[in-house]
Amino acid sequence: MASLTAVHFADGFDGPDTVALGLEAPELSVVVCGGLLASAIAHSPVAAGIRLPAAALVAALAAALGWVRPRGRSLLRWGWLVARFAATPRTGAGVLAATSEEGDGGAGEATAEPEPAWARWLREEAPGRDEVADTAAVEAEAARERPAPAAAPRRRRRAAPLADDGETVEVDRPPIVLLPEPPEEGDEDDGAAEEAEDDDGGEPATIVAFSRRSARPPEPEVAEALVEAPPSTADVAPVFVGATRRITFFSLNGGAGRTTLATELACLLAARGRHRPTPDAPARPLRVALLDLDLRSATVAVRLGIPQPTLWDYLLSGEQGPGSLDRHMVTHPSGARALLGPPKPLGQGAGVEPARVAEIVHRLECDGTHFLVFDVGADLGAVTTWVLSAAHDIFVVLTPTASGVQDAYRSTEALRRLGLGSKLRYVVNRARPGIDLDEVMGDLGGHIAATIPFDPRIEEAENAHRIAALEGGGPAAEAIAGLAAQVYPALAAPAARRRLWPFGRRRVG
Structure with a gap:
């Protein structure tokens, strides 16, 4: 079959709709208004040495806004885009609030407003083995002293064995569950019993986070869980979320x-x-x-x-x-x-x-x-x-x-x-x-x-x-x-x- 490279069609089929003089409606309005303003200035009772240059400047500016087209866009359109860009709120790299430990007695002196929790979570480094063990002991002691809540206890992620460089961290946040179903009557006690059983002998829930400064692979037992796994039926039958x-x-x-x-x-x-x-x-x-x-x-x-x-x-x-x-x-x-x-x-x-x-x-x-x-x-x-x-x-x-x-x-x-x-x-x-x-x-x-x-x-x-x-x-x-x-x-x-x-x-x- 013959190649189509020799067949060409006119470009610019989706170009702007011109009204007159090759100008779109906004540019034509600016040119017409500029011409009327220049005519009014030229016929004003001001001295000729002032009104004539001013009228010429206004007419030239209006013509430039309408007919000058750098990169296919008129100066009027470029001005509108720049104004919209300047007025649009933008987000950039935030500056985390920091504290200085220099001062009398080693007391920390705040140099900025307190940073949010998510910023501290991103900034803090993973603790070592001893520090996590001490923290877990203190939290366990505090948990035993607190009265039991009325509702069913929420499962908490516990720390798992850590490497020396602290690549596994403990996250004291509830797990994310997609589209949870409301519990039926009588299931609340069963859920509490299951969680108590998990706390006694279940496997600890961990979150593995790779250090950005480290370039070594995960531990063998972690890597075995991340190797190629056969696809499950959930991969081909997802939860349909959204409109038709x-x-x-x-x-x-x-x-x-x-x-x-x-x-x-x-x-x-x-x-x-x-x-x-x-x-x-x-x-x-x-x-x-x-x-x-x-x-x-x-x-x-x-x-x-x-x-x-x-x-x-x-x-x-x-x-x-x-x-x-x-x-x-x-x-x-x-x-x-x-x-x-x-x-x-x-x-x-x-x-x-x-x-x-x-x-x-x-x-x-x-x-x-x-x-x-x-x-x-x-x-x-x-x-x-x-x-x-x-x-x-x-x-x-x-x-x-x-x-x-x-x-x-x-x-x-x-x-x-x-x-x-x-x-x-x-x-x-x-x-x-x-x-x-x-x-x-x-x-x-x-x-x-x-x-x-x-x-x-x-x-x-x-x-x-x-x-x-x-x-x-x-x-x-x-x-x-x-x-x-x-x-x-x-x-x-x-x-x-x-x-x-x-x-x-x-x-x-």
Whole structure:
């Protein structure tokens, strides 16, 4: 296939909107106001030796603010950015309060305000073996003298055997627990008994902290616990925290593969995605909904092999009950629920308004849906614009042809004019070897989230109403699985845990 390096498109498609004289509205206002002010000064009754130079200075300043453009920005815009930067509160490196031990009798004399507890915790060095033992003895004696609290005692981290350089420290703080469940009645006494048993013969809880000044590995018994461990089920079924994620694929060019990618992604998330409501709950499948809002050429029904009911049936039924939407949605064998598009093309104002779509989305989100995948048309109608504005992730589908690249430029320009530039990511569909899109991505200022290679098995699966990503066995299916892993990272293959030595942290992902 011929290379696309010889095809160039005009840069600056997302440049500023000019009003007149090549100026934007703020710059044009400054130039006009400066000209009027200069004219007023020139016609003032002041001496000519003063008013004429002042008028020329004002006119020159106004022209410079409008037309002088260092690095592509006007001086007015640079001034605004500098003012906003100066007015924005910033945080920097703090100075910890210190005390001086010099003075009469060795008494410490404070030279600054008392530092906060977190600052002292960061500044203090790890104590040695004898110091920790003495501190633990004093605290144990004080604990025996204190009256027992009314509530169940809180487990306290105890010191473990330390190295001479003091790399293990005792932290007298409660452990952090994610999403704790409220205790049931009668469990309070059991918890107190378990903690008392742990205090008698359980293993001490320790926190291992690497010294920034030391460069030696941890002790052998500590290192054995940090070596590669097999992934657990919690790695692939995390606790789902957050609101419903809305995803859509968009392109102004028909036939780019929006419907195929939306259907494959939704079914793959529903079939393989797992989550836990709480850390101790069993894994459950994700709740994924696929909405076909392509009002002119709805093809999700053909892709899934399920003809009805459709969105048009739901709108004509007039039902408003809590279960009315569920009765008009179909469930694919993968577990994905779909609201199919109308069987015939619908024009604007045919009953499908953004308010009705917002109502449907609201009901699905209240129903506990984790992912909403939209299939929209190749237009910027009212419904499509609302979906694009409500989506969290917009994947612009790009085909590696001259017309496909030109369409990507037009789609990006249109979406950025709607203020959606921060949501855009790009998916190259039907890619073939030898195509380099680095120059295109440089012009667009984006990055490619996934590259779906050309694979005839995608067409075969579409003709047989199957999901190619679930069947696997092809490069396109693997690429779609990688895209799904970006949307829901728990679908990625869990990587083995690495040693913390020598950098003191492990690489994730």
